[in-house]
Amino acid sequence: MTIWVVRAGRKGEREDKALKDNLSFIGWGEMPDLAKFKTKDDLKRTLAEVYSNNKSGRINNHANQIWAFLSGIKIGDTIALPLKNQPAIAFGKVVGDYFYKADNPEDMRHCRKVEWLPEPILRSKFDSDLKYSFGAIQTVFKVDRNDAEARIKRMITRPNTKDKIPDSNKDIPSESGLGLYDLAADQLSDFIGRKFRGRNMEKLVEAVLKAKGYETDLCPEGADGGVDILAARGVMGFEHPRICVQVKSGDGAVGREILDQLQGVMQKFKADHGLLVSWGGFKPTVIEEARRNFFQIRLWNDQKLVQEIQEVYEKLPSEIQAEIPLQRSWILVDEE
Incomplete structure (x- = not known):
């Protein structure tokens, strides 16, 4: 073959x-x-x-x-x-x-x-x-x-x-x-996937959200009840949007039960939106449901998280930058 x-x-x-x-x-x-x-x-x-x-x-x-x-x-x-x-x-x-x-x-x-x-x-x-x-x-x-x-x-x-x-x-x-950009992103994805698991992945996502201007609260380690991070705008996080974040660092694609759980805790915390971060990606049923709830739900897989890290890298804490040492490069794009 x-x-x-x-x-x-x-x-x-x-x-x-x-x-x-x-x-x-x-x-x-x-x-x-x-x-x-x-x-x-x-x-x-x-x-x-x-x-x-x-x-x-x-x-x-x-x-x-x-x-x-x-x-x-x-x-x-x-x-x-x-x-x-x-x-x-x-x-x-x-x-x-x-x-x-x-x-x-x-x-x-x-x-x-x-x-x-x-x-x-x-x-x-x-x-x-x-x-x-x-x-x-x-x-x-x-x-x-x-x-x-x-x-x-x-x-x-x-x-x-x-x-x-x-x-x-x-x-x-x-x-x-x-594709040099895709290759660099793939190498970065492999590196992060090896180095950041469980609680470390949650802290990394929290750092990205802080760099994007959110006030955050990292929930206590252990049974999360469907939420790992709370994020909101404004002084002390009192403004909207208010976001419940669930982080999954495993290799397997997550299914509908995880998204359903997140939607439930959104109501509990009176959140405007939910962000589901899954390093292993999402099963088609999750993607379909997220599309139906476009104004409430966002999904980040490994590639999206890598993209977000690249966009806010200079604003990340020095300890995160030390763990993920990156250098910006400029590449001439071939018009053909």
Whole structure:
């Protein structure tokens, strides 16, 4: 089997529907049914017409990815989907050829049928070279470095094992193929996930909220009753919004029972809003319920917490900065 990464949007906007419907999608929604293209050159000509403002380098890059999705990926291959809502990779077996679904939203019309595994595999289970490969910036690409196919197949059949190869055997992808911001965030996520657990994670979240201008109260250690931090604006925290915060530092995605518990304590404390922080991400039912309660509930997974830490880093206490030593870098963005 060949391993392909097919992303579900920059922010994971297609991943819920992909997993629910056993499909894999790519964007490029302005393109017509791809089945009409018999050669990559035909595809490239239409791409250049539809996206006339794009430079030739970008057109070639996009053509290669679309062609891979259309005809490079074979039935029986495996698709890896790096998830945005939890620190994990979903894997599925390709069971159908490309098809076009005109009544889907624009960014979900180009489809492949996939049988997804029941549970994704945590990113932390993979060695660094594979995590770097999963972090590449393209939407569609093959993962084949360092015997990736056999290693991923082993992880799929034995998900409780940990992938590890000797450093001398690693061929690390060049940085030109990676999203450097995403790579840095992924490295920071691994570091924080190892160093901050339980009470330490609660203190880290509290420090971030303080840096964002909230007055906070860290609840006593032990049985939390569904709330770990109380936060509010204003002098002594007497102003609105008032927030109940629940923090989960485990690797597993949290389910509805945790969100229901948070919603209950929001009423008890007369809070305006609830913030659920889960390092292991969220099950789809939690994400769906949070969307229905958009004006009351916010969810932070590991990636969102890392983003918040990066945004307020200079305002964090010196002891937190000492534990998470970061240095700001400026990177020129390639226009292509």
